[in-house]
Amino acid sequence: MRDIIGPALKLIRLPHAEGLDLPAYETPGAAGMDVRAAVTEPLTLAPGKRMLVPTGFIFEIPQGFEIQVRPRSGLAFKNGVTCLNTPGTIDSDYRGEVKVLLVNLGDEDFHIERGMRIAQLVFAPVVQARVEEAENFSQTARGAGGFGSTGV
Numbered sequence: 344m345r346d347i348i349g350p351a352l353k354l355i356r357l358p359h360a361e362g363l364d365l366p367a368y369e370t371p372g373a374a375g376m377d378v379r380a381a382v383t384e385p386l387t388l389a390p391g392k393r394m395l396v397p398t399g400f401i402f403e404i405p406q407g408f409e410i411q412v413r414p415r416s417g418l419a420f421k422n423g424v425t426c427l428n429t430p431g432t433i434d435s436d437y438r439g440e441v442k443v444l445l446v447n448l449g450d451e452d453f454h455i456e457r458g459m460r461i462a463q464l465v466f467a468p469v470v471q472a473r474v475e476e477a478e479n480f481s482q483t484a485r486g487a488g489g490f491g492s493t494g495v
């Protein structure tokens with residue numbers, strides 16, 4: 344396997360993920376690791392419906408990092424299947440199984456097979472802010488302008 348320079352990410356495989364590939368970067372420059380459906384039998388996601396799909400893995404994310412669960416563009420383009428809460432947030436203190444909330448925005452049934460790559464996991468740094476209530480702020484040219492205030 345290719346050497347990856349980056350923080351170690353420990354994971355535990357749950358029994359229903361027996362035999363499945365580990366989440367993996369599909370190309371050397373991939374931002375996300377594809378993750379697979381750890382379903383024990385094929386499931387059907389009907390148009391307009393959502394489903395929480397197990398990945399079969401628990402992660403120990405180092406403090407100061409998160410995992411973002413992001414959709415795969417191929418599934419979205421071909422089938423209209425995406426992550427409903429995108430990007431899903433996996434907190435560093437979460438010790439449960441990572442699940443993917445899929446939604447079928449297409450017009451045909453989508454069949455989820457065991458081992459199908461359903462989403463990608465992006466390992467990313469996070470900084471927690473110290474929230475401070477204030478009376479006033481510094482002035483800026485933009486001020487409160489937004490939502491197209493600079494023109495199209």
Ligand SMILES: O=c1ccn([C@H]2C[C@H](O)[C@@H](COP(=O)(O)OP(=O)(O)OP(=O)(O)O)O2)c(=O)[nH]1
Binds near residue numbers: 440442
């Ligand atoms: O796509 C997702 C999103 C979240 N989670 C897990 C990991 C995450 O750490 C936990 C809580 O997620 P989030 O903070 O988005 O949920 P919440 O709705 O704020 O619930 P909670 O009260 O549990 O924080 O659920 C997943 O497995 N998949």
